[in-house]
Amino acid sequence: MVARSRERGATVVELALLMPVILAVVLLIVQVALWFHGRQVAEAAAREGARVARSAPAGGGWEEAATAKARDVVGAIGPRLLTAARATTSTKEPDERWVTVTGSAVQVIPLLPELSFTITATSGGPVECFRPDDGGDDCDEG
Template identity: 40%
Template sequence: MTVTSICGRLRRRVLPAHGSGDRGMATIQMVLLLPAVLAVLFAGMQAALWYHARAVAIAAAQEGARAAGAQYGTAGAGTVEAAGLLADAGPGVISATSVHSSRSATTATVTVSGSSMSVIPGWTIAVHQSATVPVERITG
């Protein structure tokens, strides 16, 4: 007897018939991996929605601050401008929004707050952005 024939006999005794040891492995792998893949997919989508809401909020705050900081601007003009940009962004981008503006002799500040859209029901992510600009004035 050679070593090769002994290994062949042992392999037939120890290992089951060809392929039967892998039966059902694809199902088990899918059951274990599919929830993880879906969690990563939804987390990526949620991050993109939050980032978009944040970008819209900072754009609205900057536009409002520019309007409030204009030479003859007011805090109310900043609030109206920021709220208008939020409305133009479309429904649902940022929900439950609130816009606050203030103007002093030297600076104008607009703050936009709200909640971004969510792919997970019942979970909201807060968005809070603020912009401050110097007030325009004639010097001379």
């Protein structure tokens, strides 16, 4: 009976020592899940913006349409998952158009550096050129 009385409260002390570690692991799992989902949102927005950019006719105006589409996708899917999201356009070749979406994932753990949660997704490819069935070339190289 004497041995049992010396161990009273040991479970409470063990739990008090383990709970911060368990809580940190759970928060880290949630943080990784939010980062992963934010990355999926950024990739979807870049893909849809690039789809608009690649199918737009030659000339000006495709940049605004592509960035607007990317912002709309971020706003529809996860405006709180990808904060401070911005979309930019670029051309790598005369016939390639690209859209890049950059933002920050939601930060659950306040002690981690914010730069580690920056998400960047780029999508694009060659401009789609639709030619009529009569064999004529209706594509503009502008």
